[in-house]
Amino acid sequence: MLPKHREYPFPIPCGWFRVAFTGEISKGEVKSLEYFGEEQVLFVSDSGEVQLFGAHCPHLGAHLGRGGRVEGEMLRCPFHGWGFDKAGACIEVPYAKRIPSRARLRRYPTIEKDGIVWAWYHPTGDEPTWAPPDVPELSNADWSAPVHHRWTIRTRNQEIAENTADPAHFSAVHGFADAPAPRIEFLEHCCRSVSESRVPRADGEMATSRLEVSWYGLGLGLVRSTGAFELLVAGTNTPVDEATVDACFSFSVCRARGLSPDEGAGKAFIHEAIRQMEQDIPIWENKVFAERPILCDGDGPIGPFRDWASQFYP
Ligand code: FES
Ligand SMILES: [Fe+2]
Missing domain, CATH: 2.102.10.10 (Rieske [2Fe-2S] iron-sulphur domain)
Structure with missing residues (x-):
């Protein structure tokens, strides 16, 4: 309770x-x-x-x-x-x-x-109104077999997904020098954010990469990094009960572009994604849901995100 x-x-x-x-x-x-x-x-x-x-x-x-x-x-x-x-x-x-x-x-x-x-x-057993998307990287020989990392988190699916609409937390929680400025759009059951992001290179230097985060409902967040690197994180979040989420990151990197999950940029990217997740977890596990948040002009589209998310509570 x-x-x-x-x-x-x-x-x-x-x-x-x-x-x-x-x-x-x-x-x-x-x-x-x-x-x-x-x-x-x-x-x-x-x-x-x-x-x-x-x-x-x-x-x-x-x-x-x-x-x-x-x-x-x-x-x-x-x-x-x-x-x-x-x-x-x-x-x-x-x-x-x-x-x-x-x-x-x-x-x-x-x-x-x-x-x-x-x-x-679906709480009342209604049939699906959309289909889960293809994630072609996960079944393509040019991409590495997925490496899974799992967490059991005392939170809800919406709180995890809301981070995508909250670029301002990247500085305070993840130590980014500049908060990313994503373009975010909401379309039916999808929410997509596109930004330029700084990602670590194998030599420890940072490189610029295009980062696309796509949510399909509140159970799947696909993160695709293109440009400097071709990498994928399939974040699958499954509610265990009203207060617990079984979260998993499945990483795949483009072998055809010379990447490996075990070394260099591929390994650094995976390490960084896990580090960020583990910085978010204590925030999610201890926060309350602010129903009427007090927002400011630098905040992301929290309101539109919540309007979009409301479709998943029929
Ligand atoms: S067949 Fe009797 S409980 Fe299943
Ligand atoms: Fe985060």
């Missing part, structure tokens, strides 16, 4: 969120997850398709991640053997003549691409 002054005025946002990386789960495996303040099971059927269901059986409530089995395209409950198809509908009851029509598991729409398993969360 949060103390009253730490409560947050919004529930868990809807949208696409990373629930696994490809390779974290294999065919026939049933994995228990806890996201969105709920419990789920993630599994891969024989055809290779990934599905995410609510963890508890509609019959008598058994947890399908505790002994549930994948049989072909079906998931079978360990308690009385009811079988569910990939839409979540019960299609087999080993000992009944009629299958109760309302017997179905909660299903979260899923998409697996570019090494990420995405699930759509």
